[in-house]
Amino acid sequence: MKSALFLMTLLSAGISIAAGRQPTDLSRPNVVVIYGDDVGFADIGVNGAEMIPTPNIDRLAAEGINFSDGHSSAATCTPSRFSMLTGIHAFRYNARVLPPDAPLLIPLDKLTLPQLFSRAGYQTAVIGKWHLGIGTPGKKVNWNGDVKPGPIEIGFDYSFLLPSTNDRVPCVFLKNHRVLNLDPADPLYVGKTLADVQVPGSTPYPDGQTNREAMTYYQSTHGHDNSVINGIGRIGYQSGGKAALWNDETISDVFVDEMKAYIADHKDAPFFLYFASQDVHVPRAPNPRFKGATKLGYRGDAMVQFDWTVGQILQTLEEHGLSENTIVIFSSDNGPVYDDGYDDGTTLKTSIGENDRGHDASGKWSGGKYQIYEGGTRVPLIIKWPARIKPGTSDATVNQIDFMASFAELLGVELDDDEGIDSRNTLDAFMGRDSEGLEYMIEEATGLALRNGDWKYIEPQKVKYPKGLAPFDATLFNLKDDPAETKNLADQYPEKVEEMSKLLEKMKQHNGIRAIL
Structure with missing residues (x-):
């Protein structure tokens, strides 16, 4: 009788006791x-x-x-x-x-x-x-x-x-x-150069720099021509571990x-x-x-x-x-x-x-x-x-x-x-309860960018990107009007550039964004 009552209690609470299903704990x-x-x-x-x-x-x-x-x-x-x-x-x-x-x-x-x-x-x-x-x-x-x-x-x-x-x-x-x-009889070694892994008793693999024919799966185009394993050139050298x-x-x-x-x-x-x-x-x-x-x-x-x-x-x-x-x-x-x-x-x-x-x-x-x-x-x-x-x-x-x-x-x-x-x-x-999300957000690549709604400020970059942007130009885009980021608005909105650049610098120097936003 007690077992039956316990089972009814579980069922009334909506808790499944089917095999493999855990009680719901939200x-x-x-x-x-x-x-x-x-x-x-x-x-x-x-x-x-x-x-x-x-x-x-x-x-x-x-x-x-x-x-x-x-x-x-x-x-x-x-x-x-x-x-x-x-x-x-x-x-x-x-x-x-x-x-x-x-x-x-x-x-x-x-x-x-x-x-x-x-x-x-x-x-x-x-x-x-x-x-x-x-x-x-x-x-x-x-x-x-x-x-x-x-x-x-x-x-x-x-x-x-x-x-x-x-x-x-x-x-x-x-x-x-x-x-x-x-296999302990074929110890594994990893290194930056071929000489680092040329250890007697460990399986050698072809060096893609001197043996491109070993890259049978497909050829490397840049930077993937060290140890060739499974017919594919890799970054870095390996011996052993076959x-x-x-x-x-x-x-x-x-x-x-x-x-x-x-x-x-x-x-x-x-x-x-x-x-x-x-x-x-x-x-x-x-x-x-x-x-x-x-x-x-x-x-x-x-x-x-x-x-x-x-x-x-x-x-x-x-x-x-x-x-x-x-x-x-x-x-x-x-x-x-x-x-x-x-x-x-x-x-x-x-x-x-x-x-x-x-x-x-x-x-x-x-x-x-x-x-x-x-x-x-x-x-x-x-x-x-x-x-x-x-x-x-x-x-x-x-x-x-x-x-x-x-x-x-x-x-x-x-x-x-x-x-x-x-x-x-x-x-x-x-959870879908807030339709706005973050007011400010950092994006990181070679340098940093700061988002503020549709506005995006990119700090001066040390590399030249496509679309004609100069290497060190600070840029400002409005993503709503220009999702492809083709129109630099920095000259039209200098006050926005100043506001966002100062905030980005503060974020970079401060001990954590959570403390200032």
């Missing part, structure tokens, strides 16, 4: 961040892609909020990942795209997003591309022993990684602290299998999963089952593969009864790039400029990866949480750097003044 939803690599704003159907089918991402957008003004903090991968995970702008640490043997970039004494979730009782994991460095400054990493410090030391309970990125050595998977499938090598065409499958296993093992308690895909970063090597899925070559086909990956994540959540109370965030580390070191057939030169066979991955926005124009940081950003978020679209200005303070608000975790110093609580915007 204060502690699961969180999955799906992070694309070099995916542009218009690389997905819902944002205008006509030549790339992305039904799973489009479905995610239909079931959540699709942001038209969502941003990574920077126009390159290492800085944007650093900022998302720390809530601190990367320029404060002079963070740049890291070489293969770089030490851990994130300071061990800084709060990270996984540590924030750990404070709230979550299990945390990262699966995918890392590219935030591993090891201690000044010390050579021992790839044949415990490889650390890395994700585990900055708060993740579990990690399964590409240690750097897929165009850099070492071309192996790292599970927690150990290289997966490493049994541990990844297969470029099955990386996505391996990550998906890891994701499925992790969710199955952690379905009964709240978890935070940072899933960082290598798609559509170079070298683009989609699985053969996706080749020919578009008319855009390797890049378009890799985007279809990424869409499949998103579908697998959504399906896995559904299979375990977790969809209703899981926050799924889809975004990218920066805007798109076409030729980024490999002659993979993506880039065509036409009368209207460089493009991906007619597909403009930035949409109406100018620029892309590496550039301070909007296309560098304005990326897809979709958030789904069926238990709390009403589906729709939002023009609110939002940024990944604000995940830290926003999730702290959601989880009831108080941040100290020195934690996530550039992260602001924009939870209402992320």
Whole structure:
């Protein structure tokens, strides 16, 4: 009788006891961040892609909020990942795209997003591309022993990684602290030069600088001609680890299998999963089952593969009864790039400029990866949480750097003044309750820009960008009237330039944006 009453109580409370479904606790939803690599704003159907089918991402957008003004903090991968995970702008640490043997970039004494979730009782994991460095400054990493410090030391309970990125050595998977499938008889070495890794007893790989014929998958165009592994030239040199090598065409499958296993093992308690895909970063090597899925070559086909990956994540959540109370965030580390070191057939030169066979991955926005124009940081950003978020679209200005303070608000975790110093609580915007979002926001590339509504001020640059802008000119654009950033209004609105330049300088010099805005 007591058992029957208890069952009736559960049912009347709306709590499912079906196998694999956790009781609904809206204060502690699961969180999955799906992070694309070099995916542009218009690389997905819902944002205008006509030549790339992305039904799973489009479905995610239909079931959540699709942001038209969502941003990574920077126009390159290492800085944007650093900022998302720390809530601190990367320029404060002079963070740049890291070489293969770089030490851990994130300071061990800084709060990270996984540590924030750990404070709230979550299990945390990262699966995918890392590219935030591993090891201690000044010390050579021992790839044949415990490889650390890395994700585990900055708060993740579990990690399964590409240690750097897929165009850099070492071309192996790292599970927690150990290289997966490493044969002790074939020790792994990584270095900047061929001489660094010429160790007797370790498998040698061709040097692309002296043996271009070894690059059989496709040729490099610039900067990817060191060790040739799987017929693809890489940045940096590697010897050994032959049994541990990844297969470029099955990386996505391996990550998906890891994701499925992790969710199955952690379905009964709240978890935070940072899933960082290598798609559509170079070298683009989609699985053969996706080749020919578009008319855009390797890049378009890799985007279809990424869409499949998103579908697998959504399906896995559904299979375990977790969809209703899981926050799924889809975004990218920066805007798109076409030729980024490999002659993979993506880039065509036409009368209207460089493009991906007619597909403009930035949409109406100018620029892309590496550039301070909007296309560098304005990326897809979709958030789904069926238990709390009403589906729709939002023009609110939002940024990944604000995940830290926003999730702290959601989880009831108080941040100290020195934690996530550039992260602001924009939870209402992320949840669709605020249609404005950030009043001011920094964008980072070779230099910095400041957004204020439709106004965008770019500080004087040390490099010359296209469209006739002089190298050191301060520029002012109105994105509402000029989304392509072609008309410099600095001379017409000198007071706006002065206002925004002074505020940007204050943001740069002050110990954190949250303290002054």
